[in-house]
Amino acid sequence: MDATTAPGSDAIAHVRSFNRAVTTRIGALQDHYLGSARSLGSSRVLWEVADDGIDVRDIRELLELDSGYLSRLLRSLEREGLVTVERSPVDTRVRTVRLTEAGRAERAELGRRSDELAESLLAPLSAGQQRRLVDAMDTVTKLLDAALVQVEPADAASDDARRSLAAYYDELARRFPAGFDPGRSLHPDTHEFAEPTGGFVLARLHGRAIGCGAVLFHDGEPAYIKRMWVDDAVRGMGVGRRILEALEQAARNHGAASVTLETNASLTEAIAMYRAAGYVEVEPFNDEVYADHWFEKPLG
């Protein structure tokens, strides 16, 4: 269960006036700075074409465009000499879009205008106000993203899960003074993290996996949480907490009366989160070589 709360009507009024202020003000500026050159649609497409090209299919997914519509936008960009479209060598059904020299220049121009827009927002303010505005904008960006994070059960053998676990192992190898070898850790295999012996959840943002966690069920004994990881870039957004809650819920559903986990002193943020979530330190209950702190939490 997520620790969400129904927002008060006062908060809603503030959000509404924010929506209004931001969409009218930034919308008007966007018309002014970006709108002049070309249609929004083709600008967006031009912007998504990375330096080493992008498949038409990926643009479609990214911008959620109708295939016919995108096709037409690409034809018009092609006519203007800004992009080339050719068959992908890997799968000749797929077509790959690449920027021409002129396209690269046009894309740089879009970037410049976007900078000008940003500058026009900041310029009238004092240095202190600029700092406060940028800070508040960062907070808004981050929390809007946080609201988009989805925590869901997943197959621990899936590509995204593998990638997440690999990122987790990498991080441990970097942070543990003596490095980390998953083979020496308990439960190196992921096949247990599935019904009926366990569970696995992935956190996603914009389709990308940005966190994971696993749980093992031990009938009549505490459930055991393992492999909790959150991507560096999204720390502080409450993702870890949500993963933890999903795993606890899974344990609860399996009749567990409590959950345990172990961790390492060098993972300070994780330890702080466990404590905040109601975990209390207990005597070592296993011989995980990488652990030096063991925790337990009763499930209400």
Next chain:
Amino acid sequence: MDATTAPGSDAIAHVRSFNRAVTTRIGALQDHYLGSARSLGSSRVLWEVADDGIDVRDIRELLELDSGYLSRLLRSLEREGLVTVERSPVDTRVRTVRLTEAGRAERAELGRRSDELAESLLAPLSAGQQRRLVDAMDTVTKLLDAALVQVEPADAASDDARRSLAAYYDELARRFPAGFDPGRSLHPDTHEFAEPTGGFVLARLHGRAIGCGAVLFHDGEPAYIKRMWVDDAVRGMGVGRRILEALEQAARNHGAASVTLETNASLTEAIAMYRAAGYVEVEPFNDEVYADHWFEKPLG
């Protein structure tokens, strides 16, 4: 001269990612919550029709719409039975738009959807995150507004100036323990606040006057600042500071080597601002009955 600073490229990058996050995220939600019912254009028009009606001309100015386009939008709202359009009794060229019963219901529905949109942004977050988001949104809204404030020389006898001064006197009457009577204060007349004897500036936001200030030039002696006021609703946005700077610049242009002003102990924010702006307290230099603190600042 305003105390503005050229923003760093790092700040610009943050603003850009904010623009992106906010326009895509809120834009998508707007399509979802508001777009379904009717076209954005007619929704915006419907929203602007206040309970006691609004002139077509005012809608056009508010929303910056082409007159032909607006006319057509109004015809379609009329056909749907949501508004009535009739000649204004004051000037029969002007037409006034009024909501019908159905229009009022439809407008309420728009408000409800706008609430839903706001709620959908907050709902997935924890109570703490919601609080942080709303705070940050308020800061952004306020500072975006602050960037729109214009401080400009104005005629002290104009309507906006009169209204600002009246608001100022009202506030003093409320805040001074013994009340305030402008007639007993020094320089009750505004005709001196104009070239060549003085100056007057107005601060505006969205066309509305939200602050003012006056200055008197005394050849060879310090210039003298008076009647500084900032609307309650926009305090803390640096408007006072900007008015002060505009008046100091006017004094500088007139060859003044320093500026003086006096104030009352009950105006604590004003006093804090004067000190922060480089004013130092001096001996009383006049017999303004409402003053108990006198300040001076050398002009660099």
Next chain:
DNA sequence: GAATTCATCTGACTAAAGTCAGAGATATGC
């Protein structure tokens, strides 16, 4: 190797959003 699925494209649409040039009626300044 036939059937199916996939990626893209073309053609034929629609709705929204907006622009521009006047027309017609009314108000205002001199």
Next chain:
DNA sequence: GCATATCTCTGACTTTAGTCAGATGAATTC
């Protein structure tokens, strides 16, 4: 009372944004 300005409207456009139904050719599955 005449010239000029103001306010709104209509008609005739254009551009943008998008939808939908196939057609085509390539890859995959059985």
